[in-house]
Amino acid sequence: MTQETIGSTARKALGFALACFVVRQVVIYGYGSGKRELRDLKAWTSAPGGSPNATQVSVPLTDWLGDWEEKHVGKRVHNFAEMDDRSLQRYLLEQESEWKNGLAFCLLPQGLKEAIKLDAWPLMARAWLRSFVFANLIYLGLGMAWAYYIYGVYGHTLFPKANTPKFGDVAEQVKVSLGSLPMYSFLPALCEHIVERGWTLAYVRMDEYSYATYFASFFLYMFFVEFGVYWNHRLLHDLRLGYDKLHYIHHKYNKENTLSPFAGLAFHPLDGILQAVPYFWTLFVFPMHALTYELMLFGTAVWTTNIHDCVEVECQPIMGAGYHTIHHTTYRHNYGQFFTYMDRLFGTILYPENSGKQHRNPKSVYDVAASK
Ligand SMILES: [Zn+2]
Ligand SMILES: [Zn+2]
Structure with a gap:
């Protein structure tokens, strides 16, 4: 196996950037013809005057949004029929963002939310806090459940020689991870902001494309992400730029009985962000569904718990x-x-x-x- 140098990396990076640009142009040309404008989409709603169990009818999405706004805001603020596609996408993504915020913030005490005046925070700051809450939930909740089962319930068969990690190692992994989570949470918040601005090829509704295109994009996107994660990770090892300060933080757990499910996010914050960056830049190459991208990004936190359990x-x-x-x-x-x-x-x-x-x-x- 050859080891990459600064020169070979620069050549490969240039080639990759050019390939991404060409693929992006091909994708825009090929997929663009199959994209439907948001104003042309339909939404399902109850037939007027019907009971809650009445037959659902299909109405233009712009009409549905007008009714929704009137019901939830009390009046019609936007003229959805006159909005262009990018403005409609931004509106829908911002509403989706607030929906996700609701899921996360219901876990916070009301007194805390009032004390920090959470309602007045800008959308990106709220997205950061939401990412932080979800990241903690996944890391601590899943990590504790995982550790309970592999050590407590099935430990006698999975680790027959009692070669489980020492408490001190696991405590250090938890400390490193919790210290990095606030920084990790900036990446999804920033990505969300950029996607809302319409600067990527991400889209908000699955029916903007055919289902075949949705699945094709998903697999191509994940192929590029896998490629990006592989090379990001390999170059950290090959070039060793700042290795002692960055990737070594994760690699100090270099024996089997020092790894645990809690090592999954035990990175220097910059290292952890670097390894997640391919999820972001690939949004500029393929038209990925925005919510699916986010689920995959947070899914890596689940996956990384799995690959550090030594099972x-x-x-x-x-x-x-x-x-x-x-x-x-x-x-x-x-x-x-x-x-x-x-x-x-x-x-x-x-x-x-x-x-x-x-x-x-x-x-x-x-x-x-x-x-x-
Ligand atoms: Zn490594
Ligand atoms: Zn690892």
Whole structure:
């Protein structure tokens, strides 16, 4: 396997940027012809004068929004029929943002919300707080449930030699993660702001495209994300720029019995953000559904809990915990996120012993490990 240098990275980055630009132009040309204007879409509502169980009827989306605003605001503030597509998209995304805020902020005490005057916060600041609340919920809630089951309930079969992580290591992982969560939360908030402004190809309603296009975009988007995460991660190791200050924070847990589900977000905040950036820049390349993108971004917090638990479940081509534990111990393999494809393509795969797969050059692994 070759190690990247600053020069080879610069050449590859330039090539990738050009490829993204070409793909974006092709996508805009190809997909653009299939995109429907928001003003042309329909929404379902109860037939006028009917009971709640009355038959639903289809009305223009702009009419539905007018009725919705009158019902919730008390009057019609916007003339939706006259708004252009970008303004309609921004309005819908901002309403969606407030809906998500409602889900998160109902968990906060009313007294706290009043004390910090949450209602007066700008939308992006509210999006940051919402991301922070959800990130804590996923990290602590899922981490504790996961740890309870793998150590407390099934520990005797999953860790028969009682080789579970020490309390001090886990406490440090929790401390590092909780310290980084406020910074992590800036990325989704900033992305949301940029998407609302219409600067990306993200769209708000699934029926703006056909379902076939929705799924095609999703898979192409995730392919680009997987590619981006792989190279972001590999370059951190190959170039070692600021390695001791950045990625080492996560890699100090380099033995099997030091990793735990709580290590999943234990990064330097800048390192954690860097590894999530491909989710953002790919929004400029493919027309991704905005809410789906956000679910995938927060889904990585669930996934990263899974791959740090040291519980091996071989299921090709999934990049499970067995692969990621190897990454923590050899430093030179298995940089991928969800799948093994990228490591197989670029020659950095190292299969866990019980995978039944043959290593191409197992000797090199031990050479690298021994040099650390
Ligand atoms: Zn790494
Ligand atoms: Zn890791």
